[in-house]
Amino acid sequence: MTQDELKALVGRAALDFVVPGTVVGVGTGSTVNCFIDALASIKHRIAGAVSSSVQSTLRLQSLGIKVFDANDLLSIPVYVDGADEIDHRGFMVKGGGAALTREKIVADLAERFVCIADESKLVETMGRFPVPVEVITMAAAQVARRFASAYGGVATLRAGVTTDNGNAILDVRGLSITDPLAMETEVNQWPGVVTVGVFARHRARVCLLGTAQGVRTIDFDR
Numbered sequence: 001m002t003q004d005e006l007k008a009l010v011g012r013a014a015l016d017f018v019v020p021g022t023v024v025g026v027g028t029g030s031t032v033n034c035f036i037d038a039l040a041s042i043k044h045r046i047a048g049a050v051s052s053s054v055q056s057t058l059r060l061q062s063l064g065i066k067v068f069d070a071n072d073l074l075s076i077p078v079y080v081d082g083a084d085e086i087d088h089r090g091f092m093v094k095g096g097g098a099a100l101t102r103e104k105i106v107a108d109l110a111e112r113f114v115c116i117a118d119e120s121k122l123v124e125t126m127g128r129f130p131v132p133v134e135v136i137t138m139a140a141a142q143v144a145r146r147f148a149s150a151y152g153g154v155a156t157l158r159a160g161v162t163t164d165n166g167n168a169i170l171d172v173r174g175l176s177i178t179d180p181l182a183m184e185t186e187v188n189q190w191p192g193v194v195t196v197g198v199f200a201r202h203r204a205r206v207c208l209l210g211t212a213q214g215v216r217t218i219d220f221d222r
Contacts (some may be wrong), residue, residue, distance in 0.1 A: 006210030027081025095132030139192020
């Protein structure tokens with residue numbers, strides 16, 4: 001199967017985790033777009049969606065799916081999103097689509113994070129994919145220096161990209177993330193960091209992995 005076919009496969013498989021009559025958390029990215037398209041086939045069975053990006057909101061609305069403001073929700077049962085990397089504990093690197101802050105906000109509302117990805121995203125140790133960090137622009141150089149001194153990482157500004165929140169993205173290369181929770185906790189305290197794209201506190205509980213043999217379900221709570 002092609003990568004696009006694998007994305008479509010896991011996007012459809014994620015429908016099994018949607019709770020009828022509820023609001024569904026929807027992430028951002030090409031794999032999530034496949035989920036959104038599949039979600040349209042059962043839109044009459046759900047109350048609507050809460051979205052992590054303007055891009056996903058527009059796609060949902062174009063398919064006739066009501067989009068709720070996160071401020072109007074106390075909780076949701078499920079959040080479905082992709083990952084740039086995911087390890088065997090459900091920790092993830094996310095933010096390739098520059099929506100990491102809003103993704104964490106929606107993930108924080110959810111009782112369960114369902115990750116959808118192709119098998120190339122499953123890794124032993126995260127860091128091969130550049131770790132995105134949303135930063136206040138005036139702090140970009142300062143945060144880059146801290147990554148170099150604290151982790152030996154090389155941070156570069158993602159050219160021409162402004163997040164939905166009006167901020168910049170740094171992409172940090174050369175990392176080996178052996179303690180995702182510790183890194184997330186520390187970096188999020190640095191002045192100027194809005195959030196780092198390490199999802200440890202909001203890790204996946206289930207991963208639907210697209211493989212040549214079909215969808216492999218990994219339950220990290222077992």
